[in-house]
Amino acid sequence: MNNDESKIFITKFPKEGFSLIDQIQGRVQFAILDQIKLMKTSGMENNEIKKIILDNVQKTIENYQFGKKLD
Numbered sequence: 001m002n003n004d005e006s007k008i009f010i011t012k013f014p015k016e017g018f019s020l021i022d023q024i025q026g027r028v029q030f031a032i033l034d035q036i037k038l039m040k041t042s043g044m045e046n047n048e049i050k051k052i053i054l055d056n057v058q059k060t061i062e063n064y065q066f067g068k069k070l071d
Helices: 003-009 020-041 046-063
Strands: none
Touching: 003 020, 020 046
């Protein structure tokens, strides 16, 4: 995918007027929506898209070390 093609699928979240947590949540939501749009365009079925995205989110949460101190 070249730079022009990526512009079709990458939505920027506005920062003005949003708290930091709202900005982060908005970026996550936009990223997932962009991923869905790209997957649909590539011909993937809805159930396959849902499974892949939910599996990835689940793995991210499971792999996060909640007890570990942040640097």
